[in-house]
Amino acid sequence: MNTQFDAIVIGSGITGGWAAKELTQQGLKVLMIERGRAIEHIRDYTNENKAPWEMPYHGFGDASVIKRDYHVQSQGRHFDEWTQDHFVKDSEHPYQTDPDAPFNWIRGYQLGGRSLMWGRQSYRWSDLDFAANRHDGHGVNWPIRYPDIAPWYDHVERFIGVSGSQEGLMQLPDGQFQPPMQLNVVEQHAKRKIEAALPDRKLIIGRVANLTEAKEGRGVCQNRSICARGCSYGAYFSTQSSTLPAARATGNLTLLTGQLVQKILYDKRSNRATGVMSYDAATKRGAHYSARMIFLCAGSFNSVGVLLRSADGDFPQGLANRSGTLGRYIMDHANTLAAVGPVPGFDDRTSFGNRPTGIVIPRFRNITAADAGFLRGYSYQGGAFQRGWVRGASGPGIGQDLKTNMRRPGPWYFAMVAFVECLPRKENQITLDPQAKDSEGQAQLRIRVRFGDNERTAMADAAAEARKMMQAMGASTDLSFNEPGTPGTSIHEMGGARMGEDPSQSVVDRHNRAHDMPNLFITDGACMSSSSCVNPSLTYMALTARAASFAAAELKAGRM
Numbered sequence: 001m002n003t004q005f006d007a008i009v010i011g012s013g014i015t016g017g018w019a020a021k022e023l024t025q026q027g028l029k030v031l032m033i034e035r036g037r038a039i040e041h042i043r044d045y046t047n048e049n050k051a052p053w054e055m056p057y058h059g060f061g062d063a064s065v066i067k068r069d070y071h072v073q074s075q076g077r078h079f080d081e082w083t084q085d086h087f088v089k090d091s092e093h094p095y096q097t098d099p100d101a102p103f104n105w106i107r108g109y110q111l112g113g114r115s116l117m118w119g120r121q122s123y124r125w126s127d128l129d130f131a132a133n134r135h136d137g138h139g140v141n142w143p144i145r146y147p148d149i150a151p152w153y154d155h156v157e158r159f160i161g162v163s164g165s166q167e168g169l170m171q172l173p174d175g176q177f178q179p180p181m182q183l184n185v186v187e188q189h190a191k192r193k194i195e196a197a198l199p200d201r202k203l204i205i206g207r208v209a210n211l212t213e214a215k216e217g218r219g220v221c222q223n224r225s226i227c228a229r230g231c232s233y234g235a236y237f238s239t240q241s242s243t244l245p246a247a248r249a250t251g252n253l254t255l256l257t258g259q260l261v262q263k264i265l266y267d268k269r270s271n272r273a274t275g276v277m278s279y280d281a282a283t284k285r286g287a288h289y290s291a292r293m294i295f296l297c298a299g300s301f302n303s304v305g306v307l308l309r310s311a312d313g314d315f316p317q318g319l320a321n322r323s324g325t326l327g328r329y330i331m332d333h334a335n336t337l338a339a340v341g342p343v344p345g346f347d348d349r350t351s352f353g354n355r356p357t358g359i360v361i362p363r364f365r366n367i368t369a370a371d372a373g374f375l376r377g378y379s380y381q382g383g384a385f386q387r388g389w390v391r392g393a394s395g396p397g398i399g400q401d402l403k404t405n406m407r408r409p410g411p412w413y414f415a416m417v418a419f420v421e422c423l424p425r426k427e428n429q430i431t432l433d434p435q436a437k438d439s440e441g442q443a444q445l446r447i448r449v450r451f452g453d454n455e456r457t458a459m460a461d462a463a464a465e466a467r468k469m470m471q472a473m474g475a476s477t478d479l480s481f482n483e484p485g486t487p488g489t490s491i492h493e494m495g496g497a498r499m500g501e502d503p504s505q506s507v508v509d510r511h512n513r514a515h516d517m518p519n520l521f522i523t524d525g526a527c528m529s530s531s532s533c534v535n536p537s538l539t540y541m542a543l544t545a546r547a548a549s550f551a552a553a554e555l556k557a558g559r560m
Helices: 014-025 063-069 132-136 146-160 185-197 239-249 300-309 389-393 399-406 453-472 537-556
Strands: 004-010 030-033 253-256 259-267 272-280 286-296 334-342 359-361 378-386 412-420 429-437 443-448 520-522
Touching: 004 014, 004 272, 004 537, 014 030, 014 239, 014 286, 014 537, 030 286, 146 537, 185 359, 185 378, 185 412, 185 453, 239 253, 259 286, 259 300, 286 300, 286 537, 300 429, 300 443, 334 453, 378 453, 389 399, 412 453, 520 537
Parallel strands: 004 030, 004 286, 030 253, 286 520
Antiparallel strands: 259 272, 272 286, 334 412, 359 378, 378 412, 429 443
16 A cells, blocks of 8 residues: 555544544545554444343443453443443553552544544533633643634534534533433423522533434434444444545545554654554554654544654654653543432423433633632533432342332432533653553553642532532432542543643644644644533544644645
8 A cells, every 4th residue: 555645643533533534625645543443334333232131241241351351441431231342451451550549541442432432522612711721820821712713613513413502601602503402301490490599500401412403414313322332323423423434535545443653753854753653453563654744633641652652862752842741731620429319209200212411500610700719610411310220229129019110210310420620730641651561562651640629629619519409409419529530530631732832831832733843733632731621522623623724724835
């Protein structure tokens, strides 16, 4: 095959798929390299339609296998026996943490990456988020603001399909939405009661990349809520259902799977990245591919790992790291179950189908003025649900009476999970551990992340406010936690190659281009300079589309 391309895209997940789509549609010849196996849309969703009794362990999985191979991955909310093949085996892909600072690094190494099993929550950031670092002095100033990225949010939302409601909130900008999914009867009740008692907050349906209207060969959501198995309808956004078909349709894409990028190659004379060295997992042979530009989209921590492993004499601390900030200022949202409990009075009502999204209560702290004893803010996700048949495992009963009772829907509950913004801190860092090698002989990543006093103070406030809202809706609170869960649990890891104006304080510029070389772009979560308190994936996609448009224009103008 040809080994010379206009662009190489490393990674095929949410951002890699977008980079490939945008660059190929601009007429560039693109090589996309994925370290994992190929999964083709529809054909390879092997467990999508299997009933529990068709699974060896009825969907729960083999406990001994999970303990041995998936002890971290099983902490992800979309992990089960149907989806476990979409997650890495921890036994085969280890990483290092400090004994007193665990981190749950949830990953999927296959074509499409985590786009196959992401939560699909899709939210725009506001200028409250992009200006936060400058406002309070934590982290480097973002060199962009909401008007810079708003057109790219439009572009991404129109293509992927995001269902949601128009709310007019400054802290959570509206977008180009398909019709929203509907709140269930208990959520409607909660909305009325909470907004009447506490008018500074709103309860809205989650904005989710699941289609409520068919588009471009993709069918509408069937309300099965089994998205992470893969969806043959194409009803949720994934690389397989959306960006990969678009890139392939141009005839400009070459795709390689099972190829681990070991390093990015650099030429000192031209100050350019010249290509990549990769390793074929099946043949155990290396290869070299050249390109006029590189898009690094391997996932936040893996992208940082590629740059650290690409160190040479000119960049001894990692490629594009003259600032010394590569690997630092990594973040994940602090989250915990802020409140859950039963809601009386609705046991004669039930719902139809399995809606694949919940509710959101957007940030209401520190909006127009500092009104809390902490910086920035938090939001909630969750919703009302009826307990299913598995409640029989923990309740009283035996025999036919138990079976009969389990055939009926259980009592209604309401849950609120708080997501707290994590401040960027220099000491939160990814490094290479030279003493621990992976199966390819490369140094493993060592991840050091601890939440600080600001996250803990905000989390305690979030739990107290959740209990207040439960009381307002007439519900009791069975559980409420004040402390954040293990970092990584949100699966929103970001940072490590942050965006900034000053090359001495950041890795990439306002166009996601490395300060230290003009043809290297980092557009996944590694580029994030702060974390907001909402899901970041829509912002990753918008930044990638924006950077690809800029890069293609630079290449065509002869400046690359």
